[in-house]
């Protein structure tokens with residue numbers, strides 16, 4: 312797997328609040344990458360920054376990372392107030408689109424059917440979808456993780472041709488593991504498993520399951536080209552555990568991607584792991 316670049320996706324969510332601040336973050340990101348002084352950096356790491364859409368196309372990018380949009384509509388154009396189409400994202404220099412993030416499912420009522428429509432629409436254009444899946448706390452406690460993951464993948468990939476699998480990344484993001492870093496109430500409580508990132512062992516198990524589901528669905532070797540990512544409270548403290556599994560093709564980083572104190576060490580660890 313180490314022959315393909317590691318996909319590192321920075322999801323800024325609804326942060327920061329101004330273009331000026333976004334610009335400052337991008338400039339320190341670029342400075343940090345330059346300071347690493349690695350000529351092969353972008354051969355090893357496919358870094359994708361997903362800022363709020365209003366900042367897309369307005370931020371500097373002299374170093375060579377990619378842009379992604381956090382959400383997309385499935386229609387190509389028309390009377391859909393507040394929505395953005397694939398063509399618009401492409402025009403704003405995006406190469407990737409996050410689809411089905413659990414915050415979209417939870418707060419905006421996104422259902423598997425809509426997620427499937429978005430995946431098809433993204434694949435119909437020139438963007439690469441990053442499909443987010445994962446179980447809730449209740450589902451994990453009821454041992455339903457495997458069923459939930461299987462169902463979400465089957466539904467999201469309805470009518471998706473095997474030829475498109477190399478363009479797709481599937482991010483396993485247990486809902487209960489997301490955003491725990493930025494929640495001080497949770498940070499200060501006891502470290503039970505539901506208060507932190509998932510464990511590398513469990514992520515490994517689900518990654519193997521996702522590969523199995525894909526090969527059952529497509530019965531083709533091409534499923535190996537689909538990238539599988541983990542996301543959920545990854546930080547510089549826990550990253551090595553995930554990288555050591557040697558099974559992931561990438562990571563989706565939310566909160567930690569906004570602070571260069573956190574994000575640059577994460578990037579460095581990914582690069583070093585890819586260079587072993």
Ligand code: PEP
Nearest residue numbers: 489490542543544565566
């Ligand atoms: C995310 O937004 O998908 C995510 C993983 O967030 P965080 O890293 O903050 O948990």
